[in-house]
Amino acid sequence: xxxxxxxxxxxxxxxxxxxxxxxxxxxxxxxxxxxxxxxxxxxxxxxxxxxxxxxxxxxxxxxxxxxxxxxxxxxxxxxxxxxxxxxxxxxxxxxxxxxxxxxxxxxxxxxxxxxxxxxxxxxxxxxxxxxxxxxxxxxxxxxxxxxxxxxxxxxxxxxxxxxxxxxxxxxxxxxxxxxxxxxxxxxxxxxxxxxxxxxxxxxxxxxxxxxxxxxxxxxxxxxxxxxxxxxxxxxxxxxxxxxxxxxxxxxxx
Numbered sequence: 200x201x202x203x204x205x206x207x208x209x210x211x212x213x214x215x216x217x218x219x220x221x222x223x224x225x226x227x228x229x230x231x232x233x234x235x236x237x238x239x240x241x242x243x244x245x246x247x248x249x250x251x252x253x254x255x256x257x258x259x260x261x262x263x264x265x266x267x268x269x270x271x272x273x274x275x276x277x278x279x280x281x282x283x284x285x286x287x288x289x290x291x292x293x294x295x296x297x298x299x300x301x302x303x304x305x306x307x308x309x310x311x312x313x314x315x316x317x318x319x320x321x322x323x324x325x326x327x328x329x330x331x332x333x334x335x336x337x338x339x340x341x342x343x344x345x346x347x348x349x350x351x352x353x354x355x356x357x358x359x360x361x362x363x364x365x366x367x368x369x370x371x372x373x374x375x376x377x378x379x380x381x382x383x384x385x386x387x388x389x390x391x392x393x394x395x396x397x398x399x400x401x402x403x404x405x406x407x408x409x410x411x412x413x414x415x416x417x418x419x420x421x422x423x424x425x426x427x428x429x430x431x432x433x434x435x436x437x438x439x440x441x442x443x444x445x446x447x448x449x450x451x452x
Contacts, residue, residue, distance in 0.1 A: 227385045232448040233377075237370050238390065239443060241362030244436040245354040247395075250326035252343025253294055254333040255315030259306050263298045266312035270298075273337045274314040280336035281318060284329055290319040315340055321349075348437055351394055358392065358439040366445040379449040392441030399441060 228234045254277055258269035278291055298312040318333075320326045326344045334341065348354055367381075374380050391401035 227446075228448055232382060232450055233379065234385070235370055235373055235381075235447045235449050237366045237373075237445050237447065239362050239366035239369060239445070240392075240440060241358045241360065241365055241443070242438055242440045243354050243357035243361060244438050245348050245357075247346035247348055247435075247437050248323050249349045250320045250323050250329075250344040250346050251317065252320075252326070252330060252341070252345065253315055253317050254330075254338040254342075255295070255313060255340035256337065257339055258312050259301070259309045260312070261309055263300075263310040263312070266310040267298050270312040270314040274316065277333045277336045277338050278316065280332040281329060284325060284332050285322075286318060286320065286329060290321065292317045313340070320344070345396075346435075346437065348394065351397060351439075354437070354439045355392070355394060355399060355441060358441045359389070359443060362441055362443040363387070363445065366443060370445070370447045374447075374449050377449070378452055380452050382448045382450040384445060385448050386444075386446035388444040390442035390444055392439065394439040395437045 256270045256273040256277065258266050258273060260266035260269055281291060282288070293314070294317045295313060295315045298310055301307055301309050301311050318329060320329050323346065326346075330341065330344065370381060389399075389402040392399045
């Protein structure tokens with residue numbers, strides 16, 4: 200896992216009021232201390248180790264029951280192909296089931312039935328093979344794969360550690376320039392961040408949350424032609440980027 204520090208976003212140096220100030224104010228700073236507030240970011244990169252995708256069947260027939268029966272029969276073959284590949288039953292979940300009358304186009308008057316499942320592949324090296332298997336089994340609806348980190352907190356914690364170190368280093372630079380030194384840490388706030396398409400909520404919301412990530416559209420794909428290799432999935436790296444706010448108390452050297 201590679202960890203790197205990101206540029207500190209902002210920092211403010213707030214001197215305490217004159218000698219008439221109380222021994223300690225609500226910020227936790229005593230009369231001989233100066234408050235330094237620093238906001239910094241950190242980043243860590245991790246390799247995804249699992250994949251998720253959706254696969255399904257669209258079937259058409261003259262009656263709703265016939266269309267549903269065809270879709271359900273075909274999806275059973277898709278599930279069987281996944282199980283043959285070693286995908287556990289608990290990692291296969293029905294996502295949508297539906298049937299509707301077609302009122303336009305060449306299939307006008309027929310019924311369309313759909314049955315879509317969500318699949319979690321715990322061994323990311325099998326993701327491409329799983330996509331190939333469901334396609335060869337008859338799936339004509341496919342979305343993904345979405346590569347994920349099974350233990351997101353470990354990667355995020357590395358990023359937070361990098362963010363705090365960045366904040367501390369910049370605080371030391373401010374203190375040294377002012378002829379001061381850090382006496383203690385007063386406050387640390389988790390300001391949230393992101394990991395791929397996941398978001399980490401800030402401890403105290405100070406800004407509108409990031410917009411939700413829309414689920415990928417379910418698209419129909421043609422079956423691969425013979426000889427085309429669809430088993431290769433490049434995992435790459437997923438970045439965890441987070442921000443922390445740290446308040447330091449400074450005292451003269």
